[in-house]
Amino acid sequence: MHEASFSEVLRVVLIILLIYFGFKLIIRWFGPLILKYFLRKVGQKFEQKFNQFDSTAGKPKEGEVTIEKKPKNPRNSKKDVGDYIDYEEID
Secondary structure (H helix, E strand, O other), X not given: OOOOOHHHHHHHHHHHHHHHHHHHHHHHHHHHHHHHHHHHHHHHHHHHHHHHHHHOOOOXXXXXXXXXXXXXXXXXXXXXXXXXXXXXXXX
């Protein structure tokens, strides 16, 4: 069985700390750039979807008449919600 010496343990701890602080430093410098890139991409996708929806909305051509009818059987809820209780204010 191999035992770790103090210098090996210290070396491992220093490597872990170096990686941790190096990662923090890289994220601090490049994090905003990465965030801007992803936000720009998401904004472009949103804009494309919005424009696609807007163009397929079925706008009538100029001079064209369309009549939209309401459904014949409106679905109204006929459920009893509960009893109505009239409260009086007490001063």
